[in-house]
Amino acid sequence: MFARAIQLKRFDAPSSCTFSSYRRFSAFKSQNPANQGIVDFLMQHKDEEDRKAKPNWFKVHAYNSAILTVSKIDTPIRSGEDLHAIPGIGARITERINDYLYKQYAQSASQDDEAFQNATRVKAKALFSTIPGVGPAKTRQLVEAGCLSIESLLSNEFSSYLNPIQLLHAKYLRNGNWFNKRRDADNVLEFCRGSLGPGYELALVGEYRRGFDSFPAVHVIISHPDHVHVPLPTSPPLDTGIVKGRGKGLSLFPTQDRRRERWLSHPENIPETLLQSDIIPSLQRQYLIADPIQVSRTSWKGYILLPDENGNAGQSRQDRARAIEKKEGRFTTLIMQLVPQKSFASSLAFYTGDDMFNRYLRTSAQQQGMLFNEHGVWQWTANEKTPLPKPSNSSELPSSEADSDSTQSQSSITQANSADTANAVDTVDPVNATATANDVLARSTQSSPSSPAEDGYWALQPSATEEEIFELLKIAYVKPEDRIGPGNWGVVKKNWKRPVSAHSESGDTHDDVPT
Structure with missing residues (x-):
């Protein structure tokens, strides 16, 4: 109702508009009779969206804005290019208008007509722009070279314009729409x-x-x-004040080791x-x-x-x-x-999204001194040599530390990690043993003696359902269909700052290499 009230407030009907209600127009005349068909076409699509059980009010408002804008244009609209510089009409609606004009020209005019050719070029640009990885410059280059269809794009004449991945996308684009x-x-x-x-x-x-x-x-x-293998976070504890990378802790996905990513880009290097x-x-x-x-x-x-x-x-x-x-x-x-079985609930929440809601979950975890990712909710657990609290009995220790005494030195813990990785029953399966050993070795060799990893480890908190995850983060449960941001599911404190501990005061650094 609030969104509807906003639209009612923003809606300014011209004097030529007569309508029975906001939802259904009974008549709407354009200042130029040549554009009346476009206005009627937009009204039809707006009414179709408006009659849905759950209408998208953003679309309804976009159609209303486009109807008002088109009705005030006193020159004939011949193709979508005539609307690119006009405010109030988005790119998707411009494409629909151009498709409408293209069909009209195809039925009534010859293909030599200038307006038909303009509409054809705009239609080709809109089609090529839907291919993943093809940007405006490449689209314009293809159209200027005379490529106006997917069949032409896949021919020997134009296929050299695209790389193999773009050609793969184009090959399947001709078999139907993407949605x-x-x-x-x-x-x-x-x-x-x-x-x-x-x-x-x-x-x-x-x-x-x-x-x-x-x-x-x-x-x-x-x-x-x-x-069952649950990869351990390698981020420093959230109270260290150490920030590595852009927007650490607020990004949707953890930063990955680029060298390992390039190595795994070859299929023969992927652990089975x-x-x-x-x-x-x-x-x-x-x-x-x-x-x-x-x-x-x-x-x-x-x-x-x-x-x-x-x-x-x-x-x-x-x-x-x-x-x-x-x-x-x-x-x-x-x-x-x-995904691991222990991480099914967190993966369900993480991959449901959307991006803004995941940012909300990750920031809520930070405010509780925790870390949330696709593998679960993690609590930093300190070793005895630090003044930080000891791990609670309810915390679930990762397998690499489960068989190690909390008073061991960091070198002993690293040796236990390498040994336990190969035979931990409840954490590592034989299929993943090789990859896990490589990951532990990479972490042990890249951690400096003064890194925060010496002082503790991340403990996975038990969470079998999404509701338990929200309870751990101390936020109200949000239904999946309501996780569309920006929403009213919560407010992230913009002025919240990461607390500073002795780690940051001593000037220690940490090479953050997430798994």
Whole structure:
């Protein structure tokens, strides 16, 4: 109701406008009769959005603003280029207006008409701009070179303008629009459940879980009893005053070691986990996976062939193999995240998003002296040689410190880390043992003797549900469909400052190399 009141306050109808209510226009005349079709077209789309059970009031307001702006233009609008410099009309609505004009010209005018050619160029620019990684400069370069369709873009004449990843995106763009419906995501989830063996737990996250009707990618998190390794945070304790990197503690994703990231960019260097040994091969055997885009130890992103309405029983494997080979049917982007069982609730909250809500969760954790990431809520636990509090009995110690005495020196703890990583039953599985040993070795060699890691460790707090995570952070639970920022779920204190401890006063530094 508040958003509706704001729109009513901002709505200024011209004298030529007569309407029965704010929601439904009965008549709206343009100052130039040549633009009346555009006004009627925008009114139709506004009414369609307005009649939905949960209308997007931002879209309704955008359409109202565009209707008012177009109605005041006294010159004929011949293509979307005529609207780029006019305030009050966004890029998406400009594309829709250009598509409308393109169809009108195609039905009534020859292709030699100048207006039709302008609309064709604008339509091509809008189409190429939807290809991930293709920016305005590349789009303009393609159109000026005479490339006006996806078929032309994939030809030998223009394919050299794009890199291999951009060409891969363009190849699947011609098979339909980028957006999926909720039913499409449900079909993908059921297909994956039917293709994987017992023991796997899957959940849809991202925009689907936030209640969106359409979204560009299907995002799934997967857990299994055999995948239990929980990576330890390597950030310094939040009370040290040490800030490494841009916006430390407030960014959505932790900063990664770039050298390790480059090394893992080669498929042959990726340590094998359940994702590589079981999940991906199982989905490939059922011909769900078409082309990979990005692969890491615990995540996979790529194109898949959407299952039909009957899930995995509606098509034979031969039919799906033929469709993938010939690029027939509907394809979409699938993102899979393999998460530890102990981290399923935190991964569910983290990957549901959105970005602004995750920032709210991470900052709320900082204000409680904790750390929140996709693996859980962490409490800094001090060793006995420091005046910081001892770990409580309710805290769950990470496996690398679980078998170590709290009075050991840092060198003893490092040796215990290396030994326990290979045989810790409740933390490391055989599939992840190699990767974990490498991670522990990297942390032990990159920590200086004076680093804050000597004084304690991060302890994972038990949290089996999202509600328990919110309780640990001392904030009210927010439903997934309400996690769309900016929202009324809470206010992050802008003047909150990180407390300063003896670590920062002594001038110690810490090489922050998150896992």
